[in-house]
Amino acid sequence: xxxxxxxxxxxxxxxxxxxxxxxxxxxxxxxxxxxxxxxxxxxxxxxxxxxxxxxxxxxxxxxxxxxxxxxxxxxxxxxxxxxxxxxxxxxxxxxxxxxxxxxxxxxx
Amino acid sequence: xxxxxxxxxxxxxxxxxxxxxxxxxxxxxxxxxxxxxxxxxxxxxxxxxxxxxxxxxxxxxxxxxxxxxxxxxxxxxxxxxxxxxxxxxxxxxxxxxxxxxxxxxxxxxxxxxxxxxxxxxx
Numbered sequence: 001x002x003x004x005x006x007x008x009x010x011x012x013x014x015x016x017x018x019x020x021x022x023x024x025x026x027x028x029x030x031x032x033x034x035x036x037x038x039x040x041x042x043x044x045x046x047x048x049x050x051x052x053x054x055x056x057x058x059x060x061x062x063x064x065x066x067x068x069x070x071x072x073x074x075x076x077x078x079x080x081x082x083x084x085x086x087x088x089x090x091x092x093x094x095x096x097x098x099x100x101x102x103x104x105x106x107x108x
Numbered sequence: 109x110x111x112x113x114x115x116x117x118x119x120x121x122x123x124x125x126x127x128x129x130x131x132x133x134x135x136x137x138x139x140x141x142x143x144x145x146x147x148x149x150x151x152x153x154x155x156x157x158x159x160x161x162x163x164x165x166x167x168x169x170x171x172x173x174x175x176x177x178x179x180x181x182x183x184x185x186x187x188x189x190x191x192x193x194x195x196x197x198x199x200x201x202x203x204x205x206x207x208x209x210x211x212x213x214x215x216x217x218x219x220x221x222x223x224x225x226x227x228x229x230x
Binding site: 102 | 145154155156157159160168169170171172204206213214215216217218220221222223
């Protein structure tokens, strides 16, 4: 099973700042990695798939990069609605599909 | 607009079987372009994939749960279902159903239900 490790666990930033979230895989997942955003009491929302493709309706301030074992989600300028928990997910050679443990992005 | 809605008991006794159904509206579950999956999230914790099913009935399960999980599909009702046997308190979670594309955003979860909390307790 491929283990995804996200860092940091919590990121404290202010609106307008740039956020950089990391996801590291225990073995190569090629480019088969997605990012999700989850707000309290809501289902996750797909932001990025295949490492760098924005899902439908996702603002351009969200971008993804990486391949192999190291991936990054960048939010170029934080809006108030961006403060949430973010999860990465891999689908390389599934099953199983696995998720990272999450990064909480909080307002500083 | 595609919508998914989970339904089923919110309380299950230990050792019994958890049963949930996901009803899909605004689209056909019989489409060859999608898989349909179950994901769960214990309170305050992360996401765990349980398993997925194709319209043909082909299934993929998380090896950690495979011995206890059955996912089935009813195309006539536009529904798919989850059964998890021999539950314990560790199975207490919000259970989500979701869609996985096979043409775009392949095998990622692009539409989700709102989730339903299932508590395992006597």
